[in-house]
Amino acid sequence: MSKLVRSAMPLFAAATMLATSALAAPPGTRPDIRIAEGPAFSMASIPAYKGDHKDIYAYIDAHKAEDVANLQRWVRQPSVSAQNIGIKEMAALAAADLKKIGFKEAEVVPTSGHPGVWGYYDAGAAKTLAVYMMLDVQPVEEKDWQVKPFDGALVDHPLGKVLMARGATNTKGPERAFLNAVEAIIATRGKLPVNLMILAECEEELGSIHYPELIAKYADRLKTAAGSIYPGGGQSPADGAVAMQLGNKGVLYIELEAKGSATGGGPQKAEIHSSWKATTDAPAWRLAQALATLTTADGNTILVPGYYDSIRQPNAEERSLFNGTLPGWTKREVNTRKSFAIDHWYDKMDARASLTRYLFDTTLNIDGLSSGYDGPGMKTILPHRAFAKLDSRLVPDQTPEESLRLIKAHLVAKGFSDIEVRQLSGYPPSQTSVSAPLVQAVLATYNKYGLPVDVSPRSGGSRPSYVFTKTLGIPDVTLAIGHGADAHAPNEYLLIDPKPGSKVFGLSAMEKFYVDTLYALAATK
Amino acid sequence: MSKLVRSAMPLFAAATMLATSALAAPPGTRPDIRIAEGPAFSMASIPAYKGDHKDIYAYIDAHKAEDVANLQRWVRQPSVSAQNIGIKEMAALAAADLKKIGFKEAEVVPTSGHPGVWGYYDAGAAKTLAVYMMLDVQPVEEKDWQVKPFDGALVDHPLGKVLMARGATNTKGPERAFLNAVEAIIATRGKLPVNLMILAECEEELGSIHYPELIAKYADRLKTAAGSIYPGGGQSPADGAVAMQLGNKGVLYIELEAKGSATGGGPQKAEIHSSWKATTDAPAWRLAQALATLTTADGNTILVPGYYDSIRQPNAEERSLFNGTLPGWTKREVNTRKSFAIDHWYDKMDARASLTRYLFDTTLNIDGLSSGYDGPGMKTILPHRAFAKLDSRLVPDQTPEESLRLIKAHLVAKGFSDIEVRQLSGYPPSQTSVSAPLVQAVLATYNKYGLPVDVSPRSGGSRPSYVFTKTLGIPDVTLAIGHGADAHAPNEYLLIDPKPGSKVFGLSAMEKFYVDTLYALAATK
Structure with missing residues (x-):
């Protein structure tokens, strides 16, 4: 939904969740970015x-x-x-x-x-x-x-x-x-x-x-x-x-923490014996449950409402550059996967689809998870704290401020106000035109x-x-x-x-x- | 549903998921264990x-x-x-x-x-x-x-x-x-x-x-x-x-591992730069998503189908012992929570409810979570492996073998056959009668x-x-x-x-x- 349409709505309607969500794309709906064959940037120029x-x-x-x-x-x-x-x-x-x-x-x-x-x-x-x-x-x-x-x-x-x-x-x-x-x-x-x-x-x-x-x-x-x-x-x-x-791309880097608290329950001081799970809220479960609300089951589509809404369609220069770079990517992508020991891109995307996502899609990635005991063998504890580090790569016109706001609002809406969200870094995407003299000289x-x-x-x-x-x-x-x-x-x-x-x-x-x-x-x- | 009823069904009907699940309790349904006031074991005897x-x-x-x-x-x-x-x-x-x-x-x-x-x-x-x-x-x-x-x-x-x-x-x-x-x-x-x-x-x-x-x-x-x-x-x-x-209680201790693989996608050799989340399956997301299917959002009810089915109702001796021990627990439970720095039991259970769960309920607890980077600050990686350690406390007549089978079957049914489940330990519950001479001598x-x-x-x-x-x-x-x-x-x-x-x-x-x-x-x- 464009911002113009939204701002044309009467304020009282825009202010209600129901009216807004009836017009906005459902959570997890990416902008439909499909770049047709067409003008392609060429080095021959x-x-x-x-x-x-x-x-x-x-x-x-x-x-x-x-x-x-x-x-x-x-x-x-x-x-x-x-x-x-x-x-x-x-x-x-x-x-x-x-x-x-x-x-x-x-x-x-x-x-x-x-x-x-x-x-x-x-x-x-x-x-x-x-x-x-x-x-x-x-x-x-x-x-x-x-x-x-x-x-x-x-x-x-x-x-x-x-x-x-x-x-x-x-x-x-x-x-x-x-x-x-x-x-x-x-x-x-x-x-x-x-x-x-x-x-x-x-x-x-x-x-x-x-x-x-x-x-x-x-x-x-x-x-x-x-x-x-x-x-x-x-x-x-x-x-x-x-x-x-x-x-x-820009980036938003956040840390999620679930911990024992007056609102969330669970032990607040230290881990406790795991037998008490029978009666006790567990921060590690809350973290896993909160994380799971952020994406689809395959982990590849973000379900935070509005997360994809500010992504704009590629402009004419970007489409031309995409068509120019696709043949090179088509040749390289198998070796790229091999170098990472990756069998296939998600959804078994082909070169065109994977390049589209790589260039024009936002991401939400888990950089790290930690809670309780991660050594060899077993320790039977109910940990009092659980952490996840996440980064989101941002494309035009996403901003770290809006992305963070949406994630926080989503967690609260899903009942996870006990999860603390801390921003560790954030900055917007950046772009230079291919027509700049600096670019032309390097090319x-x-x-x-x-x-x-x-x-x-x-x-x-x-x-x-x-x-x-x-x-x-x-x-x-x-x-x-x-x-x-x-x-x-x-x-x-x-x-x-x-x-x-x-x-x-x-x-x-x-x-x-x-x-x-x-x-x-x-x-x- | 009792085993007698199930075995009395025609084999072809018992073999279909639909017929079975139409009769079995929905996932997450605990046996309704409510112990009425009544005969209470007393030390005066x-x-x-x-x-x-x-x-x-x-x-x-x-x-x-x-x-x-x-x-x-x-x-x-x-x-x-x-x-x-x-x-x-x-x-x-x-x-x-x-x-x-x-x-x-x-x-x-x-x-x-x-x-x-x-x-x-x-x-x-x-x-x-x-x-x-x-x-x-x-x-x-x-x-x-x-x-x-x-x-x-x-x-x-x-x-x-x-x-x-x-x-x-x-x-x-x-x-x-x-x-x-x-x-x-x-x-x-x-x-x-x-x-x-x-x-x-x-x-x-x-x-x-x-x-x-x-x-x-x-x-x-x-x-x-x-x-x-x-x-x-x-x-x-x-x-x-x-x-x-x-x-x-008995125990089942398992480790779940999500990793890059031919079936699950994702990097198989080492972590990769997190920008590739745009095109790449992520084991850490798969782990979080798989974990989340195991419990309700609060982490306190197990959603693995059949998990509660083999739990039997307390027998007469257990009910008498429950009623005998409840007054003591009612006095102790506040101090127990204080010693753990726990504000309240889950669902704000009172003494009777929390003791019932502690004695007669099974559990599924996260002992540890680990994946990727857990140090200070940030590292922008897509980890190739993610681990969770879980323990489940078992009550009569649960067995570790059946509990493990149900968890594995559930993960497969939910589409998580890429998650490896390894048993680290497992043994059944144990019980001694209060009437045994050994017990009487100690009392x-x-x-x-x-x-x-x-x-x-x-x-x-x-x-x-x-x-x-x-x-x-x-x-x-x-x-x-x-x-x-x-x-x-x-x-x-x-x-x-x-x-x-x-x-x-x-x-x-x-x-x-x-x-x-x-x-x-x-x-x-």
Whole structure:
């Protein structure tokens, strides 16, 4: 139901639940998003970047060992934001590197949470580019890894020699590779073709809670940038395809807690002997029951009333991008499933359906469940507390505020007012147009290398790029060259030396690509 | 519906779901158990035990310090069966104690799991008594304790000086107190008035999986016993009341696992980035959804079809015992709730209703939930596995086999055949008649001390006493003197020195009671 129709209703009718629900879609009704075949964005419409920078490429080839060592230094410094492990040290290390490279300003910037890092490189150039970086990583379960996750080991992999470590691909590896490229340009040419404003955070894996603080501090200067880039992401090993994701989903991250209370019953102080279940309310059951009301039995459709209502239909550019990227996804999706050991997407969706959901659907995911005893064998207790961590990925025009409100209202309506809902993070989706000069320059560079490029309206993941596109109003692009995998999982890696005949770039090729990108950007009108 | 009616149906009709479910009670329908006021068992019907053993009491008073030290030795030896911590050492310690006390046979007995301990004391007496002991304890969460749980600390408590340690009341404390009494008799009188067969296990907290093996090994000798006693349980601090529980519920302990699979979808190898929820089945949702089908929204009524069907109505003895014990429960239940920090029983049940459920109702309890990330802050993952541990307490005539079958069939019928159900333990309920001479002798001893006694048909908890009442066919009684609390919880304790005016026995009084009990038993016909 459109907001126009709703606001045209007499207020007294709109205010009654019955009248509203009679007009609104039933809970669990997704907007019917079906994109017909039609105009498809094509890379053929973009002329290839012609620049060639042999002197810089030669420098990169000659300094391979130092460049690998730089990545190892970065991943060997643990920086687990969720557990506050090594964050300060990582920020100091990054700031020191910037200073050494030649950034006039290079400083650790305190926030209300973990610090960030600001760096300004003054090339005296006409154009300025903002660079987003994240210096933190996900927690690790060391026992699941084949190497120690912070050893920075070089490992033989079917694709070639890889750097296997937490942060190798998400995202300290590509970020330090970008700085290697910057170093190579300065060493060869004396200075960069653009000015750089690097603003790094150490809380991406916590939902970038304080990145807006960092942005606010430098907003006046950042607004002068032609756009913002993020050296992350990677190529598909099957065909070398790169993904140009022009935005990302937003996120709402919440924690649900059921506990013994005066209203909910149950023990309030500690677990009790499980024989008392005969007479006693159990928070763990309340949590399971509350969770179950949130989705259909298969866990794939959200039953919170109104949750899908603010999702808008894809616009013309998004439809064109969808049709342009579908063939690439159709080729990649089997390998993607294989890499996750997933037999089939839910409902056995085909490539078109799964891509539609990946790009245009919201999600509600359980990141963690915990209550009572989870050790080996048995413990017969009635736990007094039970927790679930959930994240919801948000698409236009969802907002974290509205999504949270709907979930809370639904739980209350279903009789679960005893369940506490705490927001841990939330920010809106973000989008950049494919027509932005920044985007066109990056695409031109991909074309120079003849790479298959999937230009997609957004990633299914989240990062706080809304601060660039919404707060600062500048375009924002992720560079997606090179190959890594298992971000957020054990044995995360970044490919350093591909085997001969490989379709994907290794470290040195990534760096040359970054060099080209900076010159291509400098040349835009 | 009775089994007679069902078996009288034509086979073809009984075999169809529709015909069966048309006759069976709808899922979630408990047997309507309402016990009217009527004949009530009264302790006044039992003459008090007249024996007086001043010489032995004096010995106990004189050896208080050694007796406390014996309890401390036992609780200082960790014996966490679920984590295999200190089990061997505890068994060896107990066997050595028996040998030292004068048991002719005293040995650690291997089983397919943790070992047991057998001890035989030959008094040349006409009567033999079997003694059940458990030497294992629940796991601990040390951070929740006010003292180290295996330090055997003596702590000042509102009730007096207590031994605060894991196992203090459940049940190494009372067991070693019983052995103190045995030592006192032998030291004073030269020998016991009865022969003793002690058979201890180290797996009670694991569901006594291998106790039947131990029983089988000594069955021929144990069958000659007049009955079996278990020195466990305790008095209410409010009025000194003791609970004589003439049996216990059985138990079914299961683990549910949802995981990525070819049939269920979802990642099979490791957690994946949560953005893929847009296209991917999630085991954690499947677990939550499967759990939710098992109970009503409040978590207090089991919706597994047939689950309540085999529960029989209380018989005449049980009704009389219920009416006899209700006044005591009515006095105690507020304090019980207070000790657990529970505001009210579920459905705000009164004393009569809560006692009915505690004694005659089955349960389904969540002991633990686990999936994905449960640390501080956020991790955005889609976990590939999710677990729930559940226990169900069983009343006559439920069996663990049938209960497990019904749960499995229900999950399959609800479309959750992707959920794996593993049984970790299971045994039937057990019951002893109040008219057994063993029971009468113990009740007579309580009457000697003028204690309020609640004689109840069973405990809401479980222990493997079916091996005595069903396998061996001998009566079985728990001795419930002294006071402890927080079994299975932090700060478990046993009262050693009550404050003046206390209604409950301390350690020496417990030991004197055990002395009387053994002589009272020896005197039964």
